[in-house]
Amino acid sequence: MTAKMSLKEAMTTSISEVLETMFFMSLEFDYTGNMKECIEASDESLMATRLDFNGPLKGWFNFAIPDSIIHTFAENFMGIEKDQVTAEFKEGTIKELTNMIAGNTFSCLDPESVYNLGIPEVVDIAETVESGSDASGEVFILVETIDGSLALKGVFSK
């Protein structure tokens, strides 16, 4: 339980640092719910990613974000106009967002340990509801921004 709380705190801190530093957003967090509920509640299409990792803990992160929000993120991130955002830019932005949040989570959790991060990949939104084995712990965070909500899930095991 203690480890899970640390993971939740590390993920929360990481999301704050990444979105506030590089996307200039203020955020609020909600730890209730899960990815399935989040998907069902969304009234627009969602983009999703997965990033695997191993180290003292192994598992993966899923990130789900409404298409309109990733469009805005890509505009802000790359400093381009709305009509210049392409599907490639959106995919690149959500992958980099996932990469930064995952890497920063482990820096926050334990800067002394080495974690190997995989390459982030875009996945079908339905894959994000996958759970780990019985021995896995799962942390779900709903992140509220001024533009809407996005969700991050971490599945961890030893």
Add this chain to the structure above:
Amino acid sequence: MAVNILIVDDSMPMRAVIIKTIRASGYGAATYFQAENGQDALVQLRDNWLDLVVTDYNMPDMNGLDLIKEMKKDDVLSAIPVIVVTTEGSQKKIEEFMEQGAAGYVKKPFTPELIRKKLAEILGEMSDDSEDEFEGGDDDLDF
């Protein structure tokens, strides 16, 4: 002073962000080259005269650490400073980058100020209008 800078990152948006940040740091006169991974970077390094490499660590085909190792094997490329910009935050990894010859390290997420500071350490302070500034005026120019 115009400099040639190679940005190595498999994320195209991140390459764009790094270029935008470096430009905003007063290096607007620089020429930017781009590569998607270490292998691609080595080709660029052998085809162009470059003054600085800014590389990610975690990339497919060849990561940033292997790129630095390959550069150190080459007499010419080994003299080019490399800044690692990455999400890798463990002390061991940072030490490994520096031991292998990285000139500097910036952790993502980064602020423009952090990038500017690191560039200033390595390339020296400069600004977009630096070419117009001669402290001694025309009298000191010897043709």
